[in-house]
Amino acid sequence: MTGVVVTGGGGGIGAALARRFAADGAQVLVAELDGDKAGEIAAEVGGTAFAGDVASPEGVAKLIDSARETLGEIDVFCANAGIAPFGGAESSEEVWARTWDVNVMAHVRAANLLLPAWLERGKGHFIATVSAAGLLTSLGSAPYSVTKHGALAFAEWLSATYRHRGITVQAICPQGVRTAMLESTGTAGQLLMGASAIEPEQVADALFAAMAENRFLVLPHPEVAGYYAARATETDRWLGGMNKLQRKVEAALEAE
Template sequence: MGAYQDTRVVVTGAGGGIGAALAHRFAAEGARVVVNDLDPDRAAAVADRIGGRALAVPGDASTVVAEAREALGGTVDIYCANAGIAAGGDAFADEDVWDAAWQTNVMAHVRAARLLLPDWLERGSGRFVSTVSAAGLLTMIGAAPYSVTKHGALAFAEWLSLTYRHRGIQVHAICPQGVRTDMLTAAGSAGELVLAPTAIEPDTVADALFDGMAKGTFMILPHPEVAGYYTARATDPDRWLSGMNHLQRTWEGA
């Protein structure tokens, strides 16, 4: 009997990486898990590897709640808003790049919460897990759409927590730096410079989340050093920006 025995969980973007690790971990703890991914084959493959406690529900993360709720017998206890787009580019990136990042990294969370909250508030319990990234606390060179929308994801998670925690809603924001996933590969040379040297495995992120859930922690930092960076940013923004600009120039020179 695991800590989450028969808990009903949805994990979006679970066809690989952090999402797959979360789905495996919840199932190992006894939960019934909906594995959601835009790619049906990837979702099915993860669900098959997990076995009987998992069910693949492929499709857009923005519209999965109703189908997932039906698959789980009428309700969802924990929703992991993990699907994301690592949209690179600067401020001049095409509008469709910005829009795709906004829709997936922010609005998918808003749409899910809109559907989940009425039931959660009525019964006085529910847990929303947002995979934000350290880019949502700090920023990421070479990736304006990603950095800006991940800040939005963190802001929404904070708003959910401060608004509903007294009514039984628990919210967690996972903020890792580099994780050895396809998204790290997609980050290209900027990812190689900034993220790859300290990259961790997806299972380590899952471990950090479960530790944070047990402690009731809002901000989950799988890379503990991120707390220091966040403090430095808040304490002396100009010094922090100068340091980040040095990193930008190093990247440009490379």
């Protein structure tokens, strides 16, 4: 039986991933800071709950140890936990540090502990929930945008470095998803992502489709591929379009 760990599994995309892997026959460990939420989803999918920090060095080590005791082998690790604080360059050092810790270093720390066993076995699967912000940008949150670029860069590095040794890496990059995180963005988030927002279950479906095709990029919103190509080939035009969106957001917020 496949052993799967899902961080941030107490709701939203994480809960949808936990349900989908369990439906596929996997034994799932649901990790979440909120123990009640972890327990609820774990009970639903017949899995195990882990309550605690999954970003700090100590927290990640405890998670990996607990998962190995429970699952025997960790075949798939879904680095899904993330935070999206509002703010730009003025964001505090503490906000930047915490966002970097959760959105990037949690991935690095988990991979550091997983890779030795995976490389010895010649098999392992690392799935990073990155967001389209990692391919494009995220208006309204510099810390989120920057760290999601970092998460994508790390996932790319893992794939480029270890795919010939049996390590599969995938990056999930949706735009708006109907979760508590999207709700917390208020008017700005609804203006930018509300109309095209999808359900968490659609993200899980997109991941399984990508797994079947062995694709690195998982794009639940297919149009993101076009935006990503435009960003690379027509950068100034793309930035102009993003700035136009920024001005639209500012005007909407001023009208409130």
